[in-house]
Amino acid sequence: MNPNYGKVWLVGAGPGDADLISVKAVKLLKQADIVLYDYLVNKELLDYCPDSCEMVYVGKKKDKHTFPQEELNELIAHYASKGQNIVRLKGGDPFVFGRGVEEIMTLIEYGIDYEVVPGITSGVAVPAYMGIPVTARHVASSVTFVTGHPAKGNNSVDWQALAKASDTLVVYMGVSNAQRIANELIIGGKKQETPVALIRWGTYPQQEMLTATLKTIGDVMEDNGFQPPALMVIGEVVNFSEQLKPVIQSVKPQELIHV
Template identity: 45%
Template sequence: MTDNGEVLDGSGTNDNIETAATRNEPGLVSLVGAGPGDPELLTLRGKRRIEEADVIVYDRLVNPELLEFARDDAERIDVGKSAHHHPVKQREINDMLARLALDGRRVVRLKSGDPFVFGRGGEEQKYLHDRGVRVEIVPGITSAIAGPAAVGIPVTHRDYASSFHVIAGHRKREGHELDWDNIAHMEGTLVFLMGMESLDRITGNLIANGKPADTPIAVIQWATREQQRAVRSDLAGIRAAVDEAGLGAPALIVVGGVASLLEP
């Protein structure tokens, strides 16, 4: 970001910025997990990498408060995506990260949750490795665990579940459906991320494939943030409960006995 507040696009330069290149150091991309939303749940290493960064490339769900840890002269590049709206394509993000690092910059790729849990961190790591770019992974607390915990739901519990499964709630491509027969019969807790747009499809497929309609389910919106809200019901009734409460994305969905433990 320049002194006048302009956000650069990753190709611009600022002569006043001291980068790894001006220090004769090789560039580095740090794939940093920003945690589930609450800034206090960012790791110490993640905070340090943000403070050291020349450039921060961040996603839509990253809490803006985390950017306040950055240096005043650090570039901030928003590459956030939302449902059906990807203004910056993934291949462009990959190219940007490589270009900035090869230019000698210290780059933080800041991702909500953990970079390796549905964050495309694995794709970006491979792309950078293939081009000889130094890359490190800074794990973050995933919302798949922290989100339920924030409302009193443990993903495992001796009385309810000895395992949990984290599932992407949306499909990579149209026509490629999840294996609902397998999912419906999994032992333990099911946690769906990015699934609010597909809530009816998720519950309908679970019931159609043998999951009892009275199975407890909880929906948690803005988990760990001040605006956090949650509702619980069963598979048959969750749509009505969500509509009555006015919940929407971003939210995660928890299916299984542990959902009955949601704090009032």
């Protein structure tokens, strides 16, 4: 590695609830010289940074990117060239639909030292906060995480094949394509009555959920004006929400660990 460069930590910020970040991530934020953070990162986490830390917003919304990914990769390398400690704070986990690989490839190209700090991915945490387990005995022994918004020019998601390949489907960034996805799954053999949950702002205080079926999902979304960012969960596990949600909400940590 190039000794003239600083080090970059790709840190998973978790799904939203600030208390779900790892102890290691907090320690790194407290020592950071520069933090480059995403749109879906809870801004409360920036309070861990020292006063001297430079905080740079590099978030992406649909069709509205602060920096194209290629420019962002170069920006991270640019800050590292100053010989400082850099935290690239990413929503969820850096390697679960987080483009962490693309950023690391640029760091490798420049000989920049890096480390990945995993985070809790929204595909597990967001359903859990709504009382939905992504697997459950006798109901779902398999789960597939899939993007509903493939990269441009990449139509590799075979929804019809996934219809029978997995008991639970957790779809990231799929709200705008929800009706098409549902139609493809039905063609592939999933029952029209298969439960679907759409969860918006999961793990935040303002989280909200809509439930429907593959057959009705489009109408339910339209009637409620449901908009991203949201996660979609498809499968029988959605039915657990009514039973488990009150139980999960009643469990409160007695004491938080301060680091």
